[in-house]
Amino acid sequence: MSSHGNNGPSAPDRFNEERAAYTVRGSGAPDIEAGVAAIRATLATLPTRPGVYRMLDARGDVLYVGKARALRNRVTNYTQVERLPARLQRMVAQTRSMTIVTTQSEAEALLLEAQFIKRFRPPYNVLLRDDKSFPFILLREDHAFPRIQKHRGAQKIQGRYYGPFASAGSVTRTINALQKLFLLRSCTDSFFANRSRPCLLYQIKRCSAPCVGRIGEDAYAELVGDAQDFLGGKSTKVQAKLGAQMQAAAEAMDFEMAAVYRDRLKALTFIQGSQAINAEGLGDADIFALAGKGGGMCIQAFFIRGGQNWGHRSFFPVHTHDVSEDEVLTQFMAQFYEEVPPARLVLADREPAESALLAQALSEQAGRKVRIEVPQRGERMKLIRQAQRNAIEALERRQAESTAQGQILTEMADLFGLDGPPDRIEIYDNSHIQGTNALGAMVVAGPEGFRKSAYRKFNIKRAETIAGDDFGMMREVFERRFARAESEDPERESGEWPDLVLVDGGRGQLNAARAVLETMGIEDVCMIGIAKGPHHGREGREVFHLMDGREITLPLNHPVLFYLQRLRDEAHRFAIGAHRQKRAKALTVSSLDEVPGIGPARKKALLMHFGTAKAVRNASLDDLQRAPGVSSAVAQTVYDYFHG
DSSP: OEEEEOOOOOOOSSOOHHHHTOOOSGGGHHHHHHHHHHHHHHHTTOOSSOEEEEEEOTTSOEEEEEEESSHHHHHHGGGOGGGSOHHHHHHHHHOOEEEEEEOSSHHHHHHHHHHHHHHHOOTTSOBOOOOOOOOEEEEEOSSSSOOEEEEOSOOOSSEEEEOOOSOHHHHHHHHHHHHHHHOOOOSOHHHHHTOSSOOHHHHTTSOOOGGGTSSOHHHHHHHHHHHHHHHTTOHHHHHHHHHHHHHHHHHTTOHHHHHHHHHHHHHHHHHHHTOSSOOTTOOSEEEEEEEEETTEEEEEEEEEETTEEEEEEEEOOBSOTTOOHHHHHHHHHHHHTTTSOOOSEEEESSOOTTHHHHHHHHHHHHTSOOEEEOOOSHHHHHHHHHHHHHHHHHHHHHHHHHHHHHHHHHHHHHHHTOSSSOSOEEEEEEEEETTEEEEEEEEEEETTEEOGGGOEEEEOOOTTSOTTOHHHHHHHHHHHHHHHHHHHOTTOOSSOSOSEEEEESOHHHHHHHHHHHHHTTOOOOEEEEEEOOSSTTOTTOOEEEOTTSOEEOOOTTOHHHHHHHHHHHHHHHHHHHHHHHHHHHHHTOOGGGGSTTOOHHHHHHHHHHHSSHHHHHHOOHHHHHHSTTOOHHHHHHHHHHHHO
8 A cells, every 4th residue: 555645634523514515606616726726736646546535625634535446537537527516516626635545456445445534534425423332242261260241442352252232231231141141250350369259249140150169160161162152143052051951950859050050041031032133043244224314314233143133223424415325325334344343244225335345345354255235035124124114213313303402502592692503512520529630521512412522631730720729620621622722723614613611610610711711812702601509409490600790590391401401411420430530540559650660560569479569668678589570670679769
């Protein structure tokens, strides 16, 4: 793979939709000519090889990412403006340069295109806007008694991964049932190593207690094998085995053990009965159905693994105007599988654009053959119809919610004197315990809901900010947030400036934030303070402090009040969660961390030998030298640090 051209800076996560709504007419003609000239300048050195191209605007932000089997032929089409749809004409009018990356094949270009779209989030590409990662079940293989656990993120831990699951709740329910069924441990290795008697999970028959020898390694390995068979789709084999074991125990008059096998069979039946759709015999498959209505689109996905339904999720791609549904489905699949491993079989309710190329690209990515099929009859067609019904219903719910949300935002604009419904709302809160582990938090919301990728936390670190001073913390947070906004986007073109700021607090917090912005010369950002009323703790009695000194209260059943409470509660939840993470991290800090030359391995060896950091600090040089894994030189370093 090779590249050439001018690499612009990474585009913001979210572009202002107004920028993408530029209309080419009248005085827009020179922009079209400038865009075509920039494209022709790139054509002069463009090869005919496969590759990916990026259209950049005057600031270097990515407008569009495309792939081509022959780059020169594909890019030439953009110079024939009259043949382009209005959406691409607007894009050409804003284009000022291009970046080209060549690839070995068109399939590789398709995968790279999806990576770039996920990274740059261009305003003229179909975007899979979904901030949630998919959870997996991990059956670890780095211990004599493997642990079963929920996992998100990079799959770096040694073990077998089963997923994706549609939600964390579906994973938790499945793990709970698997614990009842196979009695596998879920505790951490350190907890396992320090047990002297079984924990509560053993008492409630959800663990076999290998930590205290209630089960041997071979017998536990058999349970692990059964779990692997079940998660791999061999539930019938597991069911037959448990039934035979229950029968044998009953015939041997071991009714207690027979009851154990009976309970495990019940857990197996529960898991099988909780499948919302009948996917028996399907193996591993992903099912997609697309619904379009009123300018919006929804793609419903079902995840089938081992013939079991592991949940479903609705996706609402954006920037789909003037894009055909089969092209939207292709772009969605390419971006979706950029992070999730594809199943061996992908079922869709329609043929995606360039279906054969997409299947080839997914096969190369997965390292095995991936088939894309459009069922026409039989059980698979029933599954497709069910996915279609779910897609239509989800889209209708979304559009109804959007209508209601739009009305709320319009009412809020009237209430607070905004120019129009706010597109970006920022909510701020602080969290600390008597000044310790202090931080500020910012959450972001808009017409489409919370934008979790835009959430930020601010560790309070300035010496002049007094611990526990809420006003001082608010000043530091606002100074850092808006100083950065002023330096990175002074023209406010990226859509990253707020239309409305909510401060969790009363008049004092609002005035502190307002003073910061006035000092910076920012006087056109509307800010509201949201505080509890005279009867603290009674929801619905909130008082809203406006910048002109007025105070507003809303009726208890007012929809704007409910919405603002949700925003405030989300900021509070995020701030508390971030504070707890910071506090938990601080608890693991040891005085040994400050000793030069002491890495994690030696720190662990010292703590395992002496028990506590205090004992290490008080140990004699001879005692330190006798610790396993600690050389004489390291022992001398530790001793000198604490006693020198």
